[in-house]
Amino acid sequence: MSAQLGGTPVLILKEGSERTVGRDAQRTNIMAAKVIAEAVRTSLGPLGMDKMLVDSFGDVVITNDGATILKEIDVQHPAAKMMVNVAKTQDDEVGDGTTTAVVLAGELLKNAEILLDQEIHPTVIIEGYRKATEKALEIIEEISTKTSIKDEKMLKNVATVSMSSKVVAGSREYLADIAVKAVKMVAEEVNGKWTADIDNVKVDKKEGESLENTILVNGIILDKEIVHPGMPKRVEKAKIALLAAPLEIEKTEFDAKINITNPEQMKAFLDQEERMLKNMTDRVIKSGANVVLLQKGIDDVAQHYLAKAGILAVRRIKKSDMEKLARATGGEIITNIEDLTPEDLGEAQVVYGKKIGDDDMVFIEGCKNPKSVNILIRGGTELIVDEAERAIHDALCVVRDVIEDGKVVPGGGATEIEVSKRLKEYADTLGGREQLAVKQFAEALEVVPRTLAENAGLDQLDILVELRAKHVKPTDYVYGVDVYSGKIQDMTKINIWEPAAVKRQIIKSASEAAQMILKIDDVIAASTKSLGSSPGAPPSGGEEGESVGED
Numbered sequence: 001m002s003a004q005l006g007g008t009p010v011l012i013l014k015e016g017s018e019r020t021v022g023r024d025a026q027r028t029n030i031m032a033a034k035v036i037a038e039a040v041r042t043s044l045g046p047l048g049m050d051k052m053l054v055d056s057f058g059d060v061v062i063t064n065d066g067a068t069i070l071k072e073i074d075v076q077h078p079a080a081k082m083m084v085n086v087a088k089t090q091d092d093e094v095g096d097g098t099t100t101a102v103v104l105a106g107e108l109l110k111n112a113e114i115l116l117d118q119e120i121h122p123t124v125i126i127e128g129y130r131k132a133t134e135k136a137l138e139i140i141e142e143i144s145t146k147t148s149i150k151d152e153k154m155l156k157n158v159a160t161v162s163m164s165s166k167v168v169a170g171s172r173e174y175l176a177d178i179a180v181k182a183v184k185m186v187a188e189e190v191n192g193k194w195t196a197d198i199d200n201v202k203v204d205k206k207e208g209e210s211l212e213n214t215i216l217v218n219g220i221i222l223d224k225e226i227v228h229p230g231m232p233k234r235v236e237k238a239k240i241a242l243l244a245a246p247l248e249i250e251k252t253e254f255d256a257k258i259n260i261t262n263p264e265q266m267k268a269f270l271d272q273e274e275r276m277l278k279n280m281t282d283r284v285i286k287s288g289a290n291v292v293l294l295q296k297g298i299d300d301v302a303q304h305y306l307a308k309a310g311i312l313a314v315r316r317i318k319k320s321d322m323e324k325l326a327r328a329t330g331g332e333i334i335t336n337i338e339d340l341t342p343e344d345l346g347e348a349q350v351v352y353g354k355k356i357g358d359d360d361m362v363f364i365e366g367c368k369n370p371k372s373v374n375i376l377i378r379g380g381t382e383l384i385v386d387e388a389e390r391a392i393h394d395a396l397c398v399v400r401d402v403i404e405d406g407k408v409v410p411g412g413g414a415t416e417i418e419v420s421k422r423l424k425e426y427a428d429t430l431g432g433r434e435q436l437a438v439k440q441f442a443e444a445l446e447v448v449p450r451t452l453a454e455n456a457g458l459d460q461l462d463i464l465v466e467l468r469a470k471h472v473k474p475t476d477y478v479y480g481v482d483v484y485s486g487k488i489q490d491m492t493k494i495n496i497w498e499p500a501a502v503k504r505q506i507i508k509s510a511s512e513a514a515q516m517i518l519k520i521d522d523v524i525a526a527s528t529k530s531l532g533s534s535p536g537a538p539p540s541g542g543e544e545g546e547s548v549g550e551d
Helices: 024-041 067-074 080-092 098-117 124-144 152-163 169-186 261-285 300-308 319-331 382-405 412-429 434-445 449-457 459-471 473-480 500-518 542-549
Strands: 002-006 008-011 019-023 051-054 060-063 189-190 193-195 201-207 216-218 220-222 234-243 289-294 312-314 346-355 360-367 373-379 407-410 477-483 487-490 498-501 523-527
Touching: 008 407, 019 024, 024 067, 024 098, 024 500, 024 523, 051 067, 060 067, 060 382, 067 080, 067 098, 080 098, 080 500, 098 124, 098 434, 098 500, 124 289, 124 407, 124 412, 124 434, 124 500, 152 382, 169 201, 169 216, 169 261, 169 373, 169 382, 193 382, 201 220, 201 382, 216 360, 220 319, 220 373, 234 319, 261 300, 319 346, 319 360, 319 382, 360 373, 373 382, 382 407, 382 498, 382 500, 407 412, 407 500, 412 449, 412 459, 412 473, 412 477, 434 449, 449 459, 449 477, 459 477, 459 487, 473 477, 498 500
Parallel strands: 201 373, 234 289, 289 312
Antiparallel strands: 002 008, 019 523, 051 060, 189 193, 216 373, 220 360, 234 346, 346 360, 407 498, 477 487
């Protein structure tokens, strides 16, 4: 980028910088976004395909989770990175619908390109998309069905649908049951509104056995071992002390010298240390605790005294796990051992050590009213347990969304086709060119049922025509694609429900990303030369140089 001053070129940008303006910039950005949408499109729906992702170290991930796919592939183009952020936002907010959000954003941009080719200004398209988004959210509100935490069948339906497209779909009924129970246990009612923090559901995974051996524990599992072989391996009716303080003599923070002139002084020094440790363990014994869980270390001498008293101890537990233990057992985390009283102890029916595979684990089970629970995922291979973890995360998220929001909508593309139909009717009430943008937004929403049909091996045109014909009356919003039978069905009769919160977030995320990409008409890219390269030398590393060419 340079300007002429009296015939002399004046460099404004750094040498090697590239600038793309106007339609070229828009075309490039839209193309990059469409490529990302196409990459994940085939994984949408219950009969969608999976992706095998191999990183530079040779590690393999097999998944059809949109957010995971886009996180694993190293995207270079800035517009494509915005699409990756769409999936990330969707995952962070509602935990499901990541693939749909990316596919819809790509379709919105594809349809916007048709309008750009008709010389319609991007600002007009953006305004039309904004109005369409607001109207679409209103329509979702109108067609949503109210539900509650008491409707366990509905919660299970939602969790089952979210897992039906995963590798673990064969065990979805069993896993959905676990997810619903887990979220219901940690859910709390505050001022008449339900909240469920799924961070309170701890998820561990261990290879071995099968998915059907996945368990929900009314308590917490620690990936630790019991510290002393002389301690009991199982404690019934456990009284649990949660200590954030160490059971050892801590080293002083300052430098000091102790002059010892004879063996008696040395013995007195060691005896005093042992007495201090004995006092600490006596304090624990006096509180009535028969299980001690420590965030910090425990001295060998203290271990000996606790073992003699028949107390089970586990050390070096993560702070986050200590907080979950407090919520599960009802105990208080004590930072000063002198403050430990019987009232501070947590309770569990049983605490025991068990070997799972090659690892020692400690189970704190049977807590009376746990506000933190643990799921232990089992599976035949590492790839299976990893995908099962992602599937259970999605299921936990959608159950939470339904509990907190209390609204569901029919799945199988039924909601999208209904919103599309009503948006076309709404477009006719608008004047000017914005009407065209709203119509293109409505057309874009049809990508969901179309892709569901395509991925199931059905004729997408026939399915779309049949769907439109079914959605005539206002009560017909329940008809969607049943990919298993290949027919248009009433989704409420075959229990295909999705959280309204997920649908709302999909439309918001996709629309905002499309609007942001459309607003860009100038891309100024700095040189990709590394700092160490000399002027005129090719970019180091090879890959960076190649990526510029691709962009």
